[in-house]
Amino acid sequence: MRCNNSTETMGDGNNTSGRGIAANNTTSSSNSEKPEWLHQYNLLGKIGEGTYGLVFLARIKSPTNRGKCIAIKKFKQSKDGDGVSPTAIREIMLLREISHENVVKLVNVHINHADMSLYLAFDYAEYDLYEIIRHHRDKVTHAINQYTVKSLLWQLLNGLNYLHSNWIIHRDLKPSNILVMGDGDEQGVVKIADFGLARIYQAPLKPLSENGVVVTIWYRAPELLLGAKHYTSAVDMWAVGCIFAELLTLKPLFQGAEAKSTPNPFQLDQLDKIFKILGHPTLEKWPTLVNLPHWQSDMQHIQAHKYDNAGLHSFVHLSAKSPAFDLLSKMLEYDPQKRITAAQALEHEYFRIEPLPGRNALVPSQHGEKIVNYPTRPVDQNTDFEGTTSIQPSQPVSSGNAVAGNMGGAHSGRNGSVNRPVPPPPMQRMPQGMMAYNFPSQAGVGGGMNPGGMPMQRNLAAQPHQQQQLRRKDPGMGMTGYPPQQKSRRL
Amino acid sequence: MADFQTSTHKAKWIFSPQELVEKYKAANQRAIQTLDKYGTTQMEVDADGSLSYPESIARDNADKHPRPKPLNIEEEQFMRVFYENKLREVCSAFYFPNKIQATALIYFKRFYLQWSVMEHQPKHIMLTCVYAACKIEENHVSAEELGKGISQDHQMILNYEMIVYQSLEFDLIVYAPYRSVEGFVNDMEEYCGAKDEENLILKDLQETARMEVDKIMLTDAPHLFPPGQLALAALRSANEKHRVLNFEGYLKSILTRQNLEHTISQLIESLNSIDTWVSKYKFPTEKDMKHINRKLKSCWGHSSHDDSKKREKKRHKSHKSSNEIQN
Numbered sequence: 001m002r003c004n005n006s007t008e009t010m011g012d013g014n015n016t017s018g019r020g021i022a023a024n025n026t027t028s029s030s031n032s033e034k035p036e037w038l039h040q041y042n043l044l045g046k047i048g049e050g051t052y053g054l055v056f057l058a059r060i061k062s063p064t065n066r067g068k069c070i071a072i073k074k075f076k077q078s079k080d081g082d083g084v085s086p087t088a089i090r091e092i093m094l095l096r097e098i099s100h101e102n103v104v105k106l107v108n109v110h111i112n113h114a115d116m117s118l119y120l121a122f123d124y125a126e127y128d129l130y131e132i133i134r135h136h137r138d139k140v141t142h143a144i145n146q147y148t149v150k151s152l153l154w155q156l157l158n159g160l161n162y163l164h165s166n167w168i169i170h171r172d173l174k175p176s177n178i179l180v181m182g183d184g185d186e187q188g189v190v191k192i193a194d195f196g197l198a199r200i201y202q203a204p205l206k207p208l209s210e211n212g213v214v215v216t217i218w219y220r221a222p223e224l225l226l227g228a229k230h231y232t233s234a235v236d237m238w239a240v241g242c243i244f245a246e247l248l249t250l251k252p253l254f255q256g257a258e259a260k261s262t263p264n265p266f267q268l269d270q271l272d273k274i275f276k277i278l279g280h281p282t283l284e285k286w287p288t289l290v291n292l293p294h295w296q297s298d299m300q301h302i303q304a305h306k307y308d309n310a311g312l313h314s315f316v317h318l319s320a321k322s323p324a325f326d327l328l329s330k331m332l333e334y335d336p337q338k339r340i341t342a343a344q345a346l347e348h349e350y351f352r353i354e355p356l357p358g359r360n361a362l363v364p365s366q367h368g369e370k371i372v373n374y375p376t377r378p379v380d381q382n383t384d385f386e387g388t389t390s391i392q393p394s395q396p397v398s399s400g401n402a403v404a405g406n407m408g409g410a411h412s413g414r415n416g417s418v419n420r421p422v423p424p425p426p427m428q429r430m431p432q433g434m435m436a437y438n439f440p441s442q443a444g445v446g447g448g449m450n451p452g453g454m455p456m457q458r459n460l461a462a463q464p465h466q467q468q469q470l471r472r473k474d475p476g477m478g479m480t481g482y483p484p485q486q487k488s489r490r491l
Numbered sequence: 492m493a494d495f496q497t498s499t500h501k502a503k504w505i506f507s508p509q510e511l512v513e514k515y516k517a518a519n520q521r522a523i524q525t526l527d528k529y530g531t532t533q534m535e536v537d538a539d540g541s542l543s544y545p546e547s548i549a550r551d552n553a554d555k556h557p558r559p560k561p562l563n564i565e566e567e568q569f570m571r572v573f574y575e576n577k578l579r580e581v582c583s584a585f586y587f588p589n590k591i592q593a594t595a596l597i598y599f600k601r602f603y604l605q606w607s608v609m610e611h612q613p614k615h616i617m618l619t620c621v622y623a624a625c626k627i628e629e630n631h632v633s634a635e636e637l638g639k640g641i642s643q644d645h646q647m648i649l650n651y652e653m654i655v656y657q658s659l660e661f662d663l664i665v666y667a668p669y670r671s672v673e674g675f676v677n678d679m680e681e682y683c684g685a686k687d688e689e690n691l692i693l694k695d696l697q698e699t700a701r702m703e704v705d706k707i708m709l710t711d712a713p714h715l716f717p718p719g720q721l722a723l724a725a726l727r728s729a730n731e732k733h734r735v736l737n738f739e740g741y742l743k744s745i746l747t748r749q750n751l752e753h754t755i756s757q758l759i760e761s762l763n764s765i766d767t768w769v770s771k772y773k774f775p776t777e778k779d780m781k782h783i784n785r786k787l788k789s790c791w792g793h794s795s796h797d798d799s800k801k802r803e804k805k806r807h808k809s810h811k812s813s814n815e816i817q818n
Contacts, residue, residue, distance in 0.1 A: 081645075083634055083652045086626050093627065093663040096499055109661060116653055166494050200664075 037110045037119075045381035047071060048176075052087055052196050057124060057379050069124035070107065077115050088118040091195045095120075098166060101186075102159025104179060104193040125191050126182025126376040127362075129175035129243065135374055137250040145372075149247045151361035152180070154351055155190035156240060161342035163192070164233040171197040171231065173239035174219045175246060180361060182376060188360030199231070217270045218242065218252050222281065223336050225267050225274075226302075227293035234336035237345070241331030248316050248324075253277065268300050278332060279310035286335040323350040495717065499662040504601060506714050514604045515564055522607035522790075523561045531792040532561070532609035559789035566783045567608050569775035574613040575599060575709050576774070581621055581641060587630065593667035595624035596708055598659060604714065605658045609790050611651075618643060619651040627663050668704045668713075671722035672697060682744060683736055692735050699729035703769075710768040716761060723758075724765035 041058035048055035053076040060068045075088035095106040108121035129152065136144050156178055163170060170177075172194060179191040217225070221238035224231070245253040254277065256270030275281070281289055289295050295302065312332065318325040327350045330340035340348075351357055355364065363371055495501055506514070522532045562570070578599055582592035598620040603613075618637065625632045634652075638645025656663070676697045683689055703725035707713070712721060723742070730738050743755055775783070 081633065081635060081649070083622070083626070083649045084656065086631065089626060089656065089663065092661050096661055097497070097664050099497075111653060111657065113653065116649075166497075 041070065041072070044069075045379040047377050047379050048073075050194075052076065052194075058121075069126075071122045071124045072110075073120040073122065075118050075120075077117050084116050085118065087196045088120070091198070092118070092120065094168060094195050094198055094200075098163070098168070100159055100162040102155045102190050102192060103162065104191040122193070123181075123191075125179035125193070127180040127374050128193075128377055129178040129180070129247070131377055132180065132374050133175055133246055133250055135372070139375075140372060143250065144247055145364065147355040147358070147364040148361050149244075150351065150355060151188070151357040151359075152178075152190055152247060153240070153244055154346065154357035155359075155361060156192065156243070157342045157345050159190065159192040160236055160240065161346060163198075164236070164342050167200050168195075168198055169200075169231055169233050170195065170236050170239075171199065172216075173236055173243065174216050175243055178243065188358075188362035190361060217256055217258050217267050218254055220267070220270065221336065222271065222274055222334055223292060225271050226289070226295050227266075228336075229293075232336055233341070234339045237331050237339050237342065238336075240342075240345075241328055244328055244331060245316050248318070253315070266294055266300065268302070271302060272306075275307050277310070277312055277315055278334070280305045280307050281334045288335070288337070323348065323353060326350070495666050495719070498664065498666065499660075500664070500666050501717060503660070503662060504665075504714070505717060508715060511604075511711060511714055515567065518603070518605065518607040518610070519562070519564050519567060522609040526559060526561050526609070526790060530559070531790065532607070533612065533791040534610050559792075560786055561790060562607075562609055562783060562786055566779075566786070567603075569773075569779055570608040570613055570783055570787070571600070571603050572709065572773070573775055573780060574617045577614075578617045578621060581618070585632070585637075585640060587621075587625070588628075589669060590667070591621070591624045591628050591630055593669060593708065594628060594665055595620045597665040597667065597713060598623055598655065598663075600713060602655060602658050609787065611654075612791075614643075615647045615651055616655065619648050619655045622648045623652060623655055623663075666718040668707070668718040668721035668725065669701065671719045672700045672704060672725060675722055675726055676700070678745075679736065679741065682741060689735070692733060696726065696729050696733045696735050699732055700725040703728045706769050706772065707765060710772050712765045712768040715768075716765055720758070720761050721765060724762040724769075727762055728766065728769075 040061055042061055044057040044059060046054055047057045048071075053074045056072045056074065058070050058072050060070060075085045077085065092106070092109060095104075099105070104125070105123045106120060107123055110119040110121065111117075112119065132144065136142065160170070160173075170192065173192070177192065177194040179193050181187055181189045181191065219239040219242045221235040224235060242253045254270060254273040256267060256273045259265040259267055259269065283289055312329060313320040313325050316325070316328065318328070327340070327345060327348045330348075331345065333339040358364070362374065526532045575596060578596055579592055582595065595617075599613075599617055602611075602616055602620065618641070622632070622634055622637055625637075634645040634648040638648060676693055679693060679696075680690060683693075700722070704721065707721050707725055712724075716724075727738050730736065739755070739759070742758055746753060746755060746758065
C-alpha cells in the first residue's frame with residue numbers, strides 16, 4: 001500500500017497534529033472507552049514486527065495534514081510488575097535529544113494508561129534498505145545503480161556521524177533499520193531508525209544478551225563475536241560495511257547460521273563466514289585480539305588458521321584498486337581501533353568521484369538512468385492494533401471511524417486480560433484512556449509547559465503547541481552537510 | 492549524551508529566577524483553586540495510572556469543620572527540601588551509584604516545577620523518581636525490591652511511573668555537575684602542570700567540590716544554571732579551603748581557551764549567585780514539618796482522627812528507619 005501524500009510536506013507534522021490532539025482532548029467524552037488519540041488517525045495496517053513490539057501505518061485525519069502518514073510503534077508491555085518498558089523509555093529518551101536529517105523523527109508519544117504501554121509516532125518512511133535490496137535481487141535482477149548506492153551510503157554515514165559525535169552507538173544497524181523516505185519533500189532521504197538498543201557510550205554498556213534481546217548476527221562486528229565486553233562506535237561501522245557490500249551484491253555479506261542453544265552462544269559459523277571472506281585475523285594486524293575472551297579460550301579452535309587469502313574484492317565484484325573497495329575494506333577492518341570512523345568515511349575519495357552522492361538517493365537527477373519503482377514496505381491490513389487479526393479489515397481514508405471503532409473495541413476487550421486490579425468505580429473520573437503527549441521540539445523555555453497531556457490540563461494544552469509552531473524550523477533547511485557538489489565537480 | 496549544548500536540559504530546563512518563581516506560584520495557585528473547588532488537593536492515581544480527583548468532601552461536613560488551609564509557597568519549598576534529603580537517604584541505603592541519586596534528584600525537582608506538593612505526595616514521587624532513575628541509568632531494580640527496602644507499597648511506584656515521565660516531558664537525559672567537576676579537575680591538572688604532590692591536593696579539592704555540589708543540588712540553582720557553572724561554583728568554594736590555585740586566573744583561562752562569549756564578570760556573578768543559593772538554603776525544623784504535615788493532611792482530606800493517628804505512627808517508623816540508615 002502506498003501512502004500518498006504528494007501534497008504534504010514531510011517532516012513538519014508536529015504542529016498540526018499537536019493542534020489536533022488538543023482539540024480532541026477538550027471535546028473528549030468521558031464515557032468513551034476508545035483510546036482518544038486514535039481518533040486522529042486512520043489505521044492502515046501493520047508494517048513491522050520485532051522483539052520490541054509492532055509497527056503500524058496510520059494516516060493523519062486532520063484536514064490540515066490530510067494524507068500525511070505516520071508509523072506508530074507499539075511497544076510490548078514489559079514483564080508484569082516491571083512498569084513502563086525500559087526499551088521504550090530509552091528509545092524515547094535518546095530520540096528526544098537528537099535531531100538530524102538522516103535520523104528518524106519522533107513526532108509524538110501516545111500513552112495507554114490501561115496497560116502502561118507507549119506508542120511512538122514517527123514520520124513514515126515508505127522504503128527501507130531491506131525491501132530495496134530484495135526488490136533488486138528478486139524482481140528486477142540488476143544491481144542498484146551506483147548513484148543510489150553511494151547516496152544511500154553517504155546519508156547513512158552522515159546520520160551515523162551525527163550519532164557518534166553525540167556519543168550514541170546504535171548497536172543494531174541492518175538493512176531493515178535503514179529507512180528511505182517516499183514521495184514528498186524528503187523523497188529519497190535516508191533515515192536511521194530503531195534506537196531500542198542504542199546507548200550513550202560513557203554509560204557502562206551491558207552486553208546485548210543481558211538485555212534479553214535477539215539481534216541479527218550478520219552485521220555483528222568480529223570483536224563482539226569474540227566476546228569483547230565494551231562496545232565502541234566501531235561496531236556500527238562494521239555493520240555499515242556489511243550493508244555497503246549488500247547494496248553492491250544484493251546478498252548479505254556474512255550470512256552465518258545463528259547458534260541459538262544458550263542465551264548468548266558463541267557464534268562460530270558467523271566468524272567462519274567472516275574469516276572465509278576476509279582471511280583469518282592475525283595478532284599482527286589486530287594486536288588486542290589476544291585479549292578477547294573467545295579468542296583466548298579457543299574453545300572451538302578459532303585460532304586454527306583456516307583461510308589465508310582475502311577474497312573480498314572478488315566477492316563484491318570490485319577492483320581491488322577502486323575507491324569503493326578501499327572504503328569497504330576500511331569499514332571491514334578487523335581491528336576496531338583501526339576501522340574507519342563515520343567522519344573519516346564521509347571524507348573518503350569514493351564520495352568525491354562521479355557519480356556524486358545526492359539528497360534524493362532514489363532518483364538520480366542527471367543520469368538519465370531508469371528510475372526503479374521500489375515496492376514500499378509491505379502493509380499487513382489484516383492486523384489490528386493489538387497485533388491480532390481483526391474481523392473487519394481496516395479501510396483506507398474515508399472510513400476512519402470504522403477503523404477507530406474497531407480498534408477501540410479491541411482495546412476495551414483486553415481489559416479482562418490485563419493483569420492489574422480493576423479500578424474502583426470512578427468517582428469524578430477524568431476522561432481517561434490514551435493520552436497524547438505531543439513534543440515541542442525545543443520549545444517551552446519558561447513556556448508554561450505544565451504537565452502536558454494531563455487530563456486536568458486539557459484545555460490549556462493547546463497553548464504550548466501553538467507556541468511551538470512558531471519555533472519550528474523549516475524542514476527544507478536540512479541540505480547543509482552535503483559534499484560540495486559544484487566544487488568537486490570542477491576537480 | 493555528552494553534548495549539553497544541544498540538550499533538552501539546556502533548551503527547556505534552565506530558567507530565569509522570575510520564571511522559576513512563576514512556576515512555583517502557578518502550581519501553588521492551581522492546588523489552592525482545586526482545594527476551593529473540591530475540598531481536597533490530592534490527585535488520585537488509579538491502578539491503571541490515570542488521574543482523578545477524589546469526590547468532593549461532603550458539603551455538610553464543610554460547615555462544621557473549617558476549610559483546610561493550603562500550603563504557601565515557602566511551606567511547599569520546605570516539603571520539597573525535606574524529601575530531597577530523604578531521596579538521598581534512600582539512594583545511599585541501597586548503595587546506588589552517585590549518578591542515580593543525582594538523576595533521581597533532578598527528576599524530583601523538575602516534577603515539582605509542574606505540580607504542587609499538595610497535588611502529588613512527595614514521598615511517592617520521590618520513590619518513583621528513584622525507580623525511574625535506576626531504569627534510565629540501566630541499574631535496574633524492580634519496584635518491588637525498592638518498595639520492600641523501605642517498607643512502602645511498590646504498586647504506588649508503578650502507578651506513578653508514567654505520570655513522572657510525562658511530567659518530565661520525557662526529557663530523561665539530565666546533566667548533573669559531578670562529571671563537570673571531574674572534567675575541570677582534569678583540566679586543572681594540566682593547567683597547573685601538576686606534579687604528584689599537587690595532584691594529591693587536587694584530589695582533595697575534587698572531594699571537597701563534590702560535597703559542595705551535593706549542597707548546590709539541594710537548592711534551586713540547578714534550575715537556573717548550567718551544570719558547568721554549578722561545578723565551577725563548587726570548585727571555587729573548595730579552592731577557598733584548599734588554596735590550590737588562583738581561581739580567577741583559572742576562570743579567565745577557561746574563557747579564553749573555550750572562546751566563550753561570557754565575560755569574566757558575568758561568570759563570576761553567576762558563581763556568586765550560586766553561592767548565595769547555598770548560603771540561604773534552609774532545612775525545615777521538626778516543628779516546621781509537623782505544622783506542614785498537619786496542613787497537608789487536611790488538604791488531602793485525611794481528617795479522620797484515627798486515620799491521621801495511624802499515619803503519624805507510620806511516619807515515625809519510617810523516620811526511624813531512615814535515621815538508622817544514616818548512622
